[in-house]
Amino acid sequence: MNNLRTSKALKFVSYILFPVFVLLIGLSIFHLAFLDEYGNTGATKFIDTEMFSSDYVYYITDNIQNAYNQKNNGSRMFMQLEDVNGNEIYYLNRDYMYSYYNGINEYVDFIIIDKETNAIYTNMRSSDYNKEIENMKNATKYWNYDNGNIETNMEYINSNNIRYNSTYQYFVIDDVNSGESSTYAVDKAITGYTIYSRYNPDRTGGLTNYKIVEGIYEFCLKHKEMPIYILPISVIATFAIGIYLCWAIGHEKGKDEITLNYIDKIPYEILFLAWTILLTIFAAGAIECLHIANYITVIFAFVLYFICYIICAITAVSTIKRLKARKFIKSFLIYKVGKWMFDKLKKMFETIDEKTTENKRLFWYYLLFIIISVMLACLFYTGIAIILLIGFWIWAYYKLKKYIIGQEKIKNALKDIYEGKNDVKLNEEELTGVLKEMSVYVNDIASGFSNAIQESLKSERLKTELITNVSHDIKTPLTSIINYVDLLKKENIQGEKVKEYIEILDKKSQRLKKLTEDLVEASKVSSGNVKLNFESIAIKELFNQTIGEFKDRFEEKNLKIEVGMPEEDIKIKADSRYLYRIIENLFSNITKYALESSRVYIDVKEENRDSNNQKYINISIKNISKDKLNISSDELMQRFVRGDRSRYTEGSGLGLSIAKSLTELQGGKFDIIIDGDLFKVEIDWPISR
Amino acid sequence: MYNILVVDDDKEIVGAIEIYLKKEGYNILKAYNGEEALDIVNNNEIHLIILDIMMPKKDGLETLEEIRKDKTIPVILLSAKSEDYDKIGGLNSGADDYITKPFNPLELIARVNSSLRRYVSFGALEKEENGNIYKTGELVVDDDTKKVTVDGKEVKLTATEFNILKFLLANKGKVYSIPEIYENVWNEEGFGAENIIAVHIRHIREKIEINPKEPRYLKVIWGVGYKIENIK
Numbered sequence: 068m069n070n071l072r073t074s075k076a077l078k079f080v081s082y083i084l085f086p087v088f089v090l091l092i093g094l095s096i097f098h099l100a101f102l103d104e105y106g107n108t109g110a111t112k113f114i115d116t117e118m119f120s121s122d123y124v125y126y127i128t129d130n131i132q133n134a135y136n137q138k139n140n141g142s143r144m145f146m147q148l149e150d151v152n153g154n155e156i157y158y159l160n161r162d163y164m165y166s167y168y169n170g171i172n173e174y175v176d177f178i179i180i181d182k183e184t185n186a187i188y189t190n191m192r193s194s195d196y197n198k199e200i201e202n203m204k205n206a207t208k209y210w211n212y213d214n215g216n217i218e219t220n221m222e223y224i225n226s227n228n229i230r231y232n233s234t235y236q237y238f239v240i241d242d243v244n245s246g247e248s249s250t251y252a253v254d255k256a257i258t259g260y261t262i263y264s265r266y267n268p269d270r271t272g273g274l275t276n277y278k279i280v281e282g283i284y285e286f287c288l289k290h291k292e293m294p295i296y297i298l299p300i301s302v303i304a305t306f307a308i309g310i311y312l313c314w315a316i317g318h319e320k321g322k323d324e325i326t327l328n329y330i331d332k333i334p335y336e337i338l339f340l341a342w343t344i345l346l347t348i349f350a351a352g353a354i355e356c357l358h359i360a361n362y363i364t365v366i367f368a369f370v371l372y373f374i375c376y377i378i379c380a381i382t383a384v385s386t387i388k389r390l391k392a393r394k395f396i397k398s399f400l401i402y403k404v405g406k407w408m409f410d411k412l413k414k415m416f417e418t419i420d421e422k423t424t425e426n427k428r429l430f431w432y433y434l435l436f437i438i439i440s441v442m443l444a445c446l447f448y449t450g451i452a453i454i455l456l457i458g459f460w461i462w463a464y465y466k467l468k469k470y471i472i473g474q475e476k477i478k479n480a481l482k483d484i485y486e487g488k489n490d491v492k493l494n495e496e497e498l499t500g501v502l503k504e505m506s507v508y509v510n511d512i513a514s515g516f517s518n519a520i521q522e523s524l525k526s527e528r529l530k531t532e533l534i535t536n537v538s539h540d541i542k543t544p545l546t547s548i549i550n551y552v553d554l555l556k557k558e559n560i561q562g563e564k565v566k567e568y569i570e571i572l573d574k575k576s577q578r579l580k581k582l583t584e585d586l587v588e589a590s591k592v593s594s595g596n597v598k599l600n601f602e603s604i605a606i607k608e609l610f611n612q613t614i615g616e617f618k619d620r621f622e623e624k625n626l627k628i629e630v631g632m633p634e635e636d637i638k639i640k641a642d643s644r645y646l647y648r649i650i651e652n653l654f655s656n657i658t659k660y661a662l663e664s665s666r667v668y669i670d671v672k673e674e675n676r677d678s679n680n681q682k683y684i685n686i687s688i689k690n691i692s693k694d695k696l697n698i699s700s701d702e703l704m705q706r707f708v709r710g711d712r713s714r715y716t717e718g719s720g721l722g723l724s725i726a727k728s729l730t731e732l733q734g735g736k737f738d739i740i741i742d743g744d745l746f747k748v749e750i751d752w753p754i755s756r
Numbered sequence: 757m758y759n760i761l762v763v764d765d766d767k768e769i770v771g772a773i774e775i776y777l778k779k780e781g782y783n784i785l786k787a788y789n790g791e792e793a794l795d796i797v798n799n800n801e802i803h804l805i806i807l808d809i810m811m812p813k814k815d816g817l818e819t820l821e822e823i824r825k826d827k828t829i830p831v832i833l834l835s836a837k838s839e840d841y842d843k844i845g846g847l848n849s850g851a852d853d854y855i856t857k858p859f860n861p862l863e864l865i866a867r868v869n870s871s872l873r874r875y876v877s878f879g880a881l882e883k884e885e886n887g888n889i890y891k892t893g894e895l896v897v898d899d900d901t902k903k904v905t906v907d908g909k910e911v912k913l914t915a916t917e918f919n920i921l922k923f924l925l926a927n928k929g930k931v932y933s934i935p936e937i938y939e940n941v942w943n944e945e946g947f948g949a950e951n952i953i954a955v956h957i958r959h960i961r962e963k964i965e966i967n968p969k970e971p972r973y974l975k976v977i978w979g980v981g982y983k984i985e986n987i988k
Contacts, residue, residue, distance in 0.1 A: 615954015
């Protein structure tokens with residue numbers, strides 16, 4: 068069942084069959100109506116029917132009228148040709164007549180002779196009209212008239228059925244079957260004409276209307292029984308397919324809900340409008356094509372009708388889907404607009420109740436604004452109201468502008484606080500209402516923020532002081548330890564073990580000393596608690612001095628120093644002692660942790676990478692670590708961390724942290740890059756010129 | 757036999773200093789706070805005082821102030837306070853030297869010797885500088901004999917080291933960069949040999965300074981150059 072509902076193929080077939088059956092119903096009804104009208108006459112050919120006869124006589128009488136008008140009223144229905152045998156010849160203007168008579172003009176030849184002037188009115192071209200007149204009677208159908216006498220072989224318009232009513236000046240044709248009469252207006256003038264005419268199927272080689280009509284007529288007569296079973300079948304099939312489609316439309320495989328596509332999202336008014344316009348255009352085109360009615364236009368008409376069907380089908384399917392999805396009403400634009408407005412109004416009224424005073428105020432102000440505007444607008448004709456209204460608007464604008472400017476001030480103050488400025492203060496008196504209130508809060512936050520910074524600086528300073536004091540307290544007993552260990556060493560002690568123990572004590576006490584010193588420095592430096600004394604420093608000189616200081620220690624470890632320096636002398640601003648401390652710490656690390664007999668690269672470059680033309684000196688120091696660096700560069704720069712935690716006893720682990728802090732204190736950038744065993748320090752120092 | 761007063765509230769430290777200095781042949785007097793120290797100073801002939809700063813009753817700086825009212829005895833401050841401003845403060849209060857705890861015994865001895873020598877031989881040893889003798893503080897370079905003495909003790913320098921030291925001492929107080937030193941000592945432009953000079957200077961420092969990391973005579977101005985401090 069569900070498969071039936073979701074089957075695409077079945078739906079496609081249904082879409083194709085549905086119009087076919089609808090068409091069949093229409094054709095069957097037409098067929099039945101046709102049979103009802105003409106079915107009992109016994110005629111099997113179209114030219115034998117009353118339909119043909121009445122069209123025929125209508126065409127002839129009309130042309131008599133035309134001939135009369137040409138002579139008496141100066142109309143130009145005929146054009147005059149050259150005389151033949153002394154007669155005036157008038158030829159029917161084909162352009163004018165074309166498609167005017169339901170196509171019968173294509174099959175009828177006529178010669179109308181004005182008895183008075185012997186002028187010939189005709190739609191035939193001939194060099195001998197007398198001979199043509201002679202031949203008329205040999206045609207399948209002919210119809211001649213002279214002075215009230217009708218000579219014809221056509222059943223419905225022979226002298227038994229047709230008569231001329233001279234009082235009212237028309238022909239009356241009696242319908243043999245129904246007993247009804249048709250009338251054809253003709254002028255009294257008909258008495259002045261002799262008429263010859265005939266049916267001529269070869270006249271234009273005819274592929275037009277009449278042939279088609281003839282075909283249909285014959286088909287209908289031949290298959291009289293057809294609609295009797297086609298009609299009920301078609302009706303049942305149409306209903307069945309219709310019901311099936313209504314049931315199945317919108318259902319797709321694997322989906323419980325009705326699937327809507329983009330067409331179903333178009334507001335229904337727009338869809339309906341599009342449907343109306345497109346249908347009108349295409350249907351009108353189709354009707355026009357049928358009117359012109361030759362085979363090509365008929366085919367074209369069918370194409371257009373098919374397009375009409377598609378348009379209708381799309382609209383219908385979308386309508387059904389919307390109805391099924393219960394979104395029909397909702398898909399109206401007017402519904403959406405209405406709902407939006409309703410929601411907004413509802414929300415507006417809801418929020419008035421909320422306890423946000425500003426909201427309330429906004430509502431009442433806005434209402435007041437509208438009321439005053441409307442009131443003034445109503446008084447527009449008084450002239451003064453215009454000025455008042457414009458004045459009111461300007462006043463409202465300035466009021467609003469003042470508010471916005473105040474808002475901007477508060478925003479800027481908040482931005483300053485966010486960016487860490489600690490002297491933010493708003494002038495509360497400049498602002499009014501809620502903005503004033505806000506400015507008070509902003510000022511409170513700003514001062515609180517500034518206090519917090521002071522507090523944190525203070526606590527940082529206290530921490531440094533604490534560390535310094537504690538270190539003093541450690542140093543005093545440490546002095547005794549170091550001194551007495553030293554004294555012990557000088558005693559002439561026997562026993563290797565005791566010597567070894569003293570050695571350990573010596574080493575550890577020295578380390579403790581170093582640690583205390585570094586700890587104080589690290590805490591001072593990281594809290595920024597150092598006084599910097601900036602001076603101009605030649606970077607080349609500094610490195611030469613420093614390398615000189617360390618040369619012996621490098622050589623001890625068989626480290627080869629590769630120095631890359633710029634040609635020119637570059638000077639930077641720095642505190643020379645602290646800058647040396649940075650390099651010293653790094654070099655000292657190298658002597659401790661670099662792989663023996665490896666190379667150490669020291670490169671100094673001038674770089675210009677900032678957009679604001681700030682030049683940097685880039686110092687990079689690279690060495691190969693003797694141990695695996697299983698630690699991140701960030702961790703390394705933290706206090707008390709060494710590359711391999713377990714193995715070293717030298718150093719405090721504060722060296723890199725101190726170097727980093729000192730660099731940053733002086734405005735530089737300190738980075739450690741670890742790549743496998745490659746340990747690289749990058750220092751960027753701004754050059755001030 | 758010089759009398760040295762050692763003042764510290766930590767008895768073990770005083771004890772250790774006593775051992776070291778006795779070995780050097782000094783007579784030691786001990787005090788454990790400022791008041792005791794003043795007492796001893798007033799009642800004895802003291803040639804040098806080693807004074808701790810942080811002490812109960814009267815701290816080192818107050819004591820120093822008292823002493824300085826009528827005495828010029830050399831005072832070496834000994835303190836756990838190692839900040840620059842502590843040292844400057846101490847020296848400004850009238851101390852002759854400043855040693856931070858924990859100290860290196862050898863350094864202490866060297867400084868004691870140096871201070872004492874300056875105090876005892878003040879005026880008497882004040883030789884006139886002539887063309888061949890260069891001098892700053894207790895550092896003397898004799899170009900004739902090629903002898904260098906610090907605190908009266910001879911120091912062995914290599915020829916290069918001697919030349920560098922002589923050059924700097926001859927222009928004491930002035931800062932010279934490495935290339936300048938090279939040019940002046942070797943009389944030629946020095947390229948590539950820059951850090952050789954630095955190595956020599958470090959060696960000189962190690963030989964003439966009590967604590968090469970805090971040099972008294974041969975100062976390093978990082979990123980600028982070197983100079984010999986002009987000490988009267």
